[in-house]
Amino acid sequence: MNPIYLDNNATTACDPAVVEAMLPFFTEQFGNPSSMHSFGNKVAHALKEARGRVQALLGAEHESEIVFTSCGTESDSTAILSALKAQSGRNQIITTAVEHPAVLTLCDYLEKEGVVVHRLGVDKKGRLDLDEYRSLLSPRTAIVSVMWANNETGTIFPVETMAEMARSVGAMFHTDAVQAVGKIAIDLKSTKIDMLSLSGHKLHAPKGVGVLYLRRNTRFRPLLRGGHQERGRRSGTENSASIVGLGVAAQQALDHMGYENTEVKRLRDRLEAGILPRVPRSFVTGDPANRLPNTANIAFEFVEGEAILMLLNRQGIAASSGSACTSGSLEPSHVMRAMGIPYTAAHGTIRFSLSRYTTEAEIDRVIEAVPPIIAQLRKLSPYWSENGPVEASEQGFAPAYA
Amino acid sequence: MWDYSDKVREHFFNPRNAGPLEGANAIGDVGSIKCGDALRLMLKVDPQDERILDAHFQTFGCGSAIASSSALTEMAKGKTLDEALAISNQDIADYLDGLPAEKMHCSVMGREALQAAVANYRGETWSDDHVEGAMVCKCFAVDAALIEDVVRANNLTTVEQVTNFTKAGGGCSSCHEGVEEILAKVAGERCTAPVPEVKTIEVTPPKAKPVQPRLTNFQRMRRIEEVIESIRPMLQRDHGDIEIVEVDGRNIYVNLKGACQGCMMEQMTLAGIQDQLVEALGEFVQLLPAGLLARAAIPA
Ligand SMILES: Cc1ncc(COP(=O)(O)O)c(C=O)c1O
Numbered sequence: 001m002n003p004i005y006l007d008n009n010a011t012t013a014c015d016p017a018v019v020e021a022m023l024p025f026f027t028e029q030f031g032n033p034s035s036m037h038s039f040g041n042k043v044a045h046a047l048k049e050a051r052g053r054v055q056a057l058l059g060a061e062h063e064s065e066i067v068f069t070s071c072g073t074e075s076d077s078t079a080i081l082s083a084l085k086a087q088s089g090r091n092q093i094i095t096t097a098v099e100h101p102a103v104l105t106l107c108d109y110l111e112k113e114g115v116v117v118h119r120l121g122v123d124k125k126g127r128l129d130l131d132e133y134r135s136l137l138s139p140r141t142a143i144v145s146v147m148w149a150n151n152e153t154g155t156i157f158p159v160e161t162m163a164e165m166a167r168s169v170g171a172m173f174h175t176d177a178v179q180a181v182g183k184i185a186i187d188l189k190s191t192k193i194d195m196l197s198l199s200g201h202k203l204h205a206p207k208g209v210g211v212l213y214l215r216r217n218t219r220f221r222p223l224l225r226g227g228h229q230e231r232g233r234r235s236g237t238e239n240s241a242s243i244v245g246l247g248v249a250a251q252q253a254l255d256h257m258g259y260e261n262t263e264v265k266r267l268r269d270r271l272e273a274g275i276l277p278r279v280p281r282s283f284v285t286g287d288p289a290n291r292l293p294n295t296a297n298i299a300f301e302f303v304e305g306e307a308i309l310m311l312l313n314r315q316g317i318a319a320s321s322g323s324a325c326t327s328g329s330l331e332p333s334h335v336m337r338a339m340g341i342p343y344t345a346a347h348g349t350i351r352f353s354l355s356r357y358t359t360e361a362e363i364d365r366v367i368e369a370v371p372p373i374i375a376q377l378r379k380l381s382p383y384w385s386e387n388g389p390v391e392a393s394e395q396g397f398a399p400a401y402a
Numbered sequence: 403m404w405d406y407s408d409k410v411r412e413h414f415f416n417p418r419n420a421g422p423l424e425g426a427n428a429i430g431d432v433g434s435i436k437c438g439d440a441l442r443l444m445l446k447v448d449p450q451d452e453r454i455l456d457a458h459f460q461t462f463g464c465g466s467a468i469a470s471s472s473a474l475t476e477m478a479k480g481k482t483l484d485e486a487l488a489i490s491n492q493d494i495a496d497y498l499d500g501l502p503a504e505k506m507h508c509s510v511m512g513r514e515a516l517q518a519a520v521a522n523y524r525g526e527t528w529s530d531d532h533v534e535g536a537m538v539c540k541c542f543a544v545d546a547a548l549i550e551d552v553v554r555a556n557n558l559t560t561v562e563q564v565t566n567f568t569k570a571g572g573g574c575s576s577c578h579e580g581v582e583e584i585l586a587k588v589a590g591e592r593c594t595a596p597v598p599e600v601k602t603i604e605v606t607p608p609k610a611k612p613v614q615p616r617l618t619n620f621q622r623m624r625r626i627e628e629v630i631e632s633i634r635p636m637l638q639r640d641h642g643d644i645e646i647v648e649v650d651g652r653n654i655y656v657n658l659k660g661a662c663q664g665c666m667m668e669q670m671t672l673a674g675i676q677d678q679l680v681e682a683l684g685e686f687v688q689l690l691p692a693g694l695l696a697r698a699a700i701p702a
Contacts, residue, residue, distance in 0.1 A: 089686040114673045304438055306404075306464035310414060323464065324438040332438060347438040347462075380420050380468060382431070382442040382460035397431060397442060397460075 003316040004362045008202075009151050009179060009295060009353035010320055015204040015252055018245040022206070025241035033238055034229065043240050050247025054211055057250040058196065059187030067212045067230045068243050072178040072199030073102040075212040076145070078223040078234070079174040079195040080106055083143035084115060086219035090142035090171070092116040096128060096157070097338040103145055103176055104334070116140070125287040126155040126339050134165060141171035148180035148196075152322055152335040152351055153286025154295025156184070163192040172218065178202055178210075182253035183260055183292050194218045200242060204355070205249035209242035256356050264354050265293035267363050271352060272296050274367030279374050281389065285341060285349060294354040297322075299336075299345040302384045303377040308350055311373045317366055322349040344383065406465060407499035413469035418476050423458035428483075430518030430528070433511055439463040441471055443515035445478065447523055452483045459515075466498075466505040473497045474512040483520050489513060503543035538580045541573025546584060553588045561585070622683060626654060629682050633675055644675070647692040654679065654687055655695040 005013070025046070031039030033047055051066045060066060069075045080093065080103070095107055097119045104119075111117045118136045120128050128146075137144075144166045149156045163173040174195040180186065181196075182203035188196065196213040200206055214220060214233065226235030253260075276282055281301040300308065305321025312319060322333030324347065331337065336346035352366070378384040382397040390397050406414075426444035433440030440463065446456040457475035461468050473494055478486045491509035495501045501509060521528035535547030552558065552567050561581045565571040571581050617625065630646055637643055642660040649655075658671065676689035 091686070114676075116677075302462065304463050304467070307414070307468060310411075310465045314415065343438070380417065380460060381462045382440060383462055397440070 001316050003318065004366060005318050006352040006354060006358065006362075006366065007318045007320050008355040008358075009154075009351060011201045011207065012204045012355055013357065014206055014245065015249055017252065018205055018248045021248045022241045022245040025244055029240070033240060034227070043238075046244050046247075047238060047240060050243045050250075053247040053250040053254075054198075057181065057186070057254050058198075058213055059189055060213055061189040062216050064231065065188075065213055065216055067214055067233050068238060068246075069210040069212050069234055070208055070239070071210040072100075072176065072197050072202075073210075074223070075197030075199075075210045076100075076102040076174075076176055077106055078212050079197060080110075080143055080145055081223060082219075082221045083172045083174070083195075084110070085221040087142050087172075090140055092118065092138065092140045092142060094118045094120065094133065094136050094141055094144045094146075094166075094171075096120045096122065096146055098122055098126065098150055098152075098335045099145070099147055100151055100176060100178070102178075103147070107145075120146075122338050124340055126150060126153050126285070126335070127287055127290075128157060128162075130158070130161070130165075133162060137165060137169045137171060139169060141166070141169060143172045143174055145174040145176065148175045148177035148186075149184070149292050150286065150335060151179045152333060152349075153297045153339075154179070154292035154353075155286040156180070156290050156292065159193065160191045163194070167192040179292060179295075182249075182257075183294055185257055188213060188215075200246040200249065203249050203253050205246040206242045209239055209246050211246070259356055261293050264356055264358065267358055267360060268294055268296050268352075268354055270360070271354075271363050271366060272298070274363070275370050278367075278371040280387075282374070283345075285336065285339065296352045296354075298350055298352070299341060300348040300350065300374050301345045302381050302389055303348045303374055305348055305350060307377050308348065308373060311376070312350075312369065315369050317369060319353075320351050322351070323347040404465070404502050404505065406469075406502070409497075409499040410466055410469040410501065413472040413498065414465045417459075417468055417472040419456075419458045419472065419479075421458060421460065423456060426458070428519040428523035430515040430520075430522055432514045432518050433462070439467045439508065439511055441467070441511050441515045443471070443474070443512075443519045445519050445523070447483065454478050454481055454483065454486060463508065463511075464505070466501050467508040467511065469498055470494055470501070470508040470512045471515075474516065478516065483523065486516055487520060489516060503540060504537050506543060538584070539568075539570035539573065539577045541577075542569040544568050544570035546580075549581060549584050550588060553584060559585060559589065617683065623649065625682050626679060629675070629679050630656070633678070637671075648695055650695075652685075652687050654689050655692045656689060657692045 025043070029043055029046070031043045033040050033044035051063050054066050055063050069078065084091065091114070093107055093110065093115060095103055095117065107117045120133055122128060144162065146157050146159055146162055148159050159175045166173040172194045173192060175193055176197045177186065178197055178199045179202060181198040194215045195218065198211045200209040220233060222233050222235065224235045229235050229238055272284060275298060276284070279300060283299055285297045285299050305323030309319060309321050322336050324332045332343065332346035333349065336349055383390055423444040423446060426446055428445040428447050430443040440461070442460045444458045445454050447453070448455050457478045459471040459475050461471040477489055477494065477497060491506065491513045494509040494512050495506065518528045535545040535550070538544055538546050538549055549564060549568060549570055553564060556567060558564055558567065561571050561578050564581050564585070571578055626646065626649060630644060634644060642658065644659065645657045647655045647657055672689045672691070676687065679687050679689060
């Protein structure tokens, strides 16, 4: 039985064309792009081509707005720290409660250093309140950092509108678009977004390469100082093989944008329509009407996510969960908690994330596999009896120290 | 994916004694839905000699929670209640050829279920006495609750001391920030000086903000003094005090005295007062300990 990979929001397989394009850069094309000889020259030329391809995928106005980094996390840190350093007198950050830890953990740290951090909450469907956002914007706002799409639920935030609002008070706007790039169309030149982070390994390029988009004329301070690479905005000899790979992946993503938003979306919808009616007490989390085409996050009440994953894994199906146990922490996912999903459901959330390689036969196999797994685990669960949850009653399950 | 032993996997995929038990006369319900674990242990006890004739479980939880429950029922069967009570969480983990450090609480839950079931049989009430904290040091499996207790009991103030007492922090160094946070929290409890709210500054929407006329130097000094004066009574109540030493452009140097000085809250106190000054002056200023003034004066 072939394994089925439905964890593409965690990372993706490298596209074969990406791997092929990269290989020469480990062998004959080993030159340093900064060198003044033909070894370096060819590599420099390849980097320029990759930069142009990323520019096209993002709809950026200038090629020089693309800064290659080592990952999405580095791009996020660079953007936020730069905005604080480059604008004295502005010491506030506005972000959301559902950002990736790459942003949230940094903000927690900065808060301890005296930066004021506002975290916008979300409603039950994971949506932001723009009036609340407006009320927080001020001449003290250094930067607004809001993800384009959420990695757990796929919910899309109105970053274009939010960027305009930030501009109106002179604040910078950054978006962590690590999950959005390659899945939905983006045209940065027609927005007011100042900075954007992307990560190669989420769009079939290798791990360990990312991009910070930096709008021309945005005040900036580098994170890494040293050589003049990336015009001094990100020093360190370029990861040429990976950058070339990312260029090819960007081109491929652009070519497949239509497919992603029709066929991949159709398979995602088929998966949900196949599972939900067959599993009582299950529901889709996030905002189903406004999300990435490849992501389905389903909560299965009264069962625990890691147990589901282990049983799925035994059948060769890979997905991920927002349960506490899968992360080794004591709390379920901060995204589920921010949406007010009850604990009994948050622990049982499973994220299926598809890619353009996902087939209908695979989706059908998952639809067959999931309902019996949930039924099997519910049979073990003290919160469940026969056909439904145990009601809070005399016989009900009410553990000590709950 | 966790690195589970074959035994854990086997007990998870083929749990023993799962499901309700007819005629159970000892039932223990423990766990916490918040943490994602809950267990009902059901025993059938022979009233003659208190021997456990049968044991079943129902568990909401991860792979190791289900495997630990399954192991527990196997271990308990055939034992008397007193013998069963002697089963430790390490025994359960050993029975499964070990559990990852982060998952040891699953075996703790099993032991507690046993205690709760025995109490239920004997007509006693059992209450949980262990507080579980998030795992801080993964190298030596030390959680936040333990570190906090040790810090409090021994008046510890540095990461090195915590490492000496608990081993936490003696491995890969990744938890040093976490340990420092616990130290700061406990130190904050020791120091009772009020912390001016850091985050409650009213943010005025830009259009509503009146254009502030530029202050003269004299007005500016006065305003700085007013803010500091308004804060002093609060600090004095807790045997602390603050005095302005120098105003140098954006930098305002102050002395924190008495109970506030050197306390872990000093930074936070300064940050809170700074925010009030920024608000009152309508410009960005930095509040710094006067100690830095001396240093700044020495040419580099
Ligand atoms: C929304 C989001 N931001 C940032 C990251 C981090 O990217 P990287 O792994 O390249 O540092 C991820 C990846 O998990 C992500 O999903």
